[in-house]
Amino acid sequence: MERAQPLPSYLVHRYQGWKATGYADNQSWYRRLAELGQHPRAMVISCCDSRVHVTSIFGADQGEFFIHRNIANLVPPFAPDGDYHGTSAAIEYAVTALKVAHLIVLGHSSCGGVKGFHERCLGRAPELAEKTSFVGRWIDLLKPGYERLGGNDADIDSATLEKEAVKVSLENLLTFPFVQEAVDQDKLTLHGVWNDIGEGGLEYYDAKSKAFRPV
Template identity: 70%
Template sequence: MEHAKPLPSYLVQRYQGWKATTYTENRAWYKRLATDGQRPRAMVISCCDSRVHVTSIFGADQGEFFIHRNIANLVPPYEPDGDHHGTSATVEYAVTALKVAHLIVLGHSNCGGVQGCMSMCSGEAPELEEKSSFVGRWMDILRPGYDRVKDESNAELRLQMLEKEAVIVSLENLMTFPFVREAVEQGSLSLHGLWTEIGEGGLEYLCPSDRSFQPV
């Protein structure tokens, strides 16, 4: 692998600092995690965006969350077609093997992926319509959400509405997975929708009765 390079020095320094402080001070805890395995209570599906830091938002430590990140925190519908499905595989493992009690979809403000979906669906990004566009084909998942907000005239509000639709569409798609639906109906799993406003540090939850988002 001649293309692989050593880590840049700033990452090496950060690792060494972590190993000398946080790890050393909690060595027994890390050893226990390694030998006893993970038992997270919740799975979080969030965006890849570097500004969304799930463990910081909830003050979580190692072993608490099973986290999956992808573009625009989307979950595709259940499609056992034999193709590669990273998100679907992660959901399956969390629900059937780890037996998480909570499954959280976390959206966020100023989401570039959602903006890409908006541009694509409104005809402003033809490059995303190309079959070869991985981002475009992934954002196809959100087209039903776009159809629900496309008539909003305020562009800023329309984008925020679509960011929240990304959460709603993902929750709807999660219920198409038989093992998710079974766990929810049995009461062993609960689904939660959240949206965070990055600049203000705000957090809103999806109210299932009217599909609105309310402050936590």
């Protein structure tokens, strides 16, 4: 690939610093991970947003989480159509191969993907309505939740729609036969959480009250 370039110098310096400290101090642990493979207890489906630092929020170390990121932390419904499905493939691997015990959908405040969806629905982001927009077609997954909240006829705030995205993803997870089977057999539990970036808050979805509660 002729257009590929060397890493920018600031990343090289950061890597060298980590190799000399973080790695050097825990070399045996890294080698153990490499030799024994990964055995994460949980999978986290998070947004691509650079402000959402999954391992920092939960104080996790290497090997604890199987993390998948995408725009607006959305899960598509089960669709074995032979096309490319990165999110579905990650879920399948986590549940059937790694056999994680927990599957967590992590939403967050000020989500650009959710905002973009809302703006498109209101006619303020025509570029996302184009069939050629990968982002636009992806965030269409939020449509059922948006309509459930009242759609364009309702005054929907950002946090409410962000939490609805988490609920839509939880619902779609159960359309995967292997997820439903694992849940029915008490081998897997599903969790929905929402992170307030600015306040450092975390809320979880309580299925009994059908509302998000502070952790």
